[in-house]
Amino acid sequence: MSDRSNSKPETGAFFARDRAWHPPAFSPGYKTSVLRSPQRALLSLDGTISEITGPVFGHSILNELDNDLIHNFARPGESAVGERIIVHGRVLDERGRPVPGVLLEFWQANAGGRYRHKKETYLAAIDPNFGGCGRAISDDEGRYAFRTIRPGAYPWPNGVNDWRPAHIHFSVFGHGFAQRLITQMYFEGDPMIWKCPIVGTIPDKQAIEQLIAPLDWGNTIPMDARAYKFDIVLRGRRSTLFENRLEGN
Numbered sequence: 001m002s003d004r005s006n007s008k009p010e011t012g013a014f015f016a017r018d019r020a021w022h023p024p025a026f027s028p029g030y031k032t033s034v035l036r037s038p039q040r041a042l043l044s045l046d047g048t049i050s051e052i053t054g055p056v057f058g059h060s061i062l063n064e065l066d067n068d069l070i071h072n073f074a075r076p077g078e079s080a081v082g083e084r085i086i087v088h089g090r091v092l093d094e095r096g097r098p099v100p101g102v103l104l105e106f107w108q109a110n111a112g113g114r115y116r117h118k119k120e121t122y123l124a125a126i127d128p129n130f131g132g133c134g135r136a137i138s139d140d141e142g143r144y145a146f147r148t149i150r151p152g153a154y155p156w157p158n159g160v161n162d163w164r165p166a167h168i169h170f171s172v173f174g175h176g177f178a179q180r181l182i183t184q185m186y187f188e189g190d191p192m193i194w195k196c197p198i199v200g201t202i203p204d205k206q207a208i209e210q211l212i213a214p215l216d217w218g219n220t221i222p223m224d225a226r227a228y229k230f231d232i233v234l235r236g237r238r239s240t241l242f243e244n245r246l247e248g249n
């Protein structure tokens with residue numbers, strides 16, 4: 001385990017990734033990582049002008065229901081089946097400062113643990129009123145929020161009887177097209193988290209705990225939805241853990 005005590009102020013513009021905090025790209029217990037992981041040393045490339053100045057997908061075309069997964073795929077007057085929740089939090093930089101204007105995209109399985117995807121094979125029922133995708137943009141204080149239903153856990157073909165705990169996938173776009181980070185949020189108190197082979201690739205317990213959103217009782221909506229709070233830290237020693245798959249660790 002690495003020492004994450006906060007005693008020394010962080011200085012300098014660049015915060016190198018702590019390799020003990022992030023899971024190794026090659027983690028045989030997570031079978032698909034074996035073929036996905038880089039076979040050669042990584043190269044660090046500078047961003048090009050077109051990546052830095054190019055348009056960022058989606059910032060100007062948010063629809064009213066994009067941050068409401070309970071309704072954004074539902075027939076008029078209907079809603080998705082499941083436990084209604086609000087997920088909210090802040091996008092923060094390495095010094096804890098808010099990051100405004102970030103496009104966040106979310107995708108998840110339905111309450112029974114089934115994705116709406118043509119390659120989905122799990123036998124749980126489709127919910128005709130649930131699509132499973134949404135998005136939001138962080139405000140001036142870095143805050144974002146969306147309404148959804150709590151996803152179900154599901155089995156997956158990794159080892160015998162491996163299950164994914166209930167989780168929501170997050171993509172975070174920055175101010176350039178090449179700035180994209182992907183992570184997953186889990187739910188406080190779920191015993192399945194500690195049995196998951198993907199979670200099991202994460203070497204540091206604190207890094208896992210940072211992916212687990214606590215129940216936020218103060219922001220529940222009585223007679224409607226419970227709230228979970230998930231802050232995303234983009235860089236620094238306490239950076240949220242991001243997946244290997246799209247960024248090559």
Ligand SMILES: O=C(O)c1ccc(O)c(O)c1
Pocket residue numbers: 032156164
């Ligand atoms: O990378 C994978 O194989 C994989 C499988 C199941 C998941 O739920 C997931 O998030 C990733």
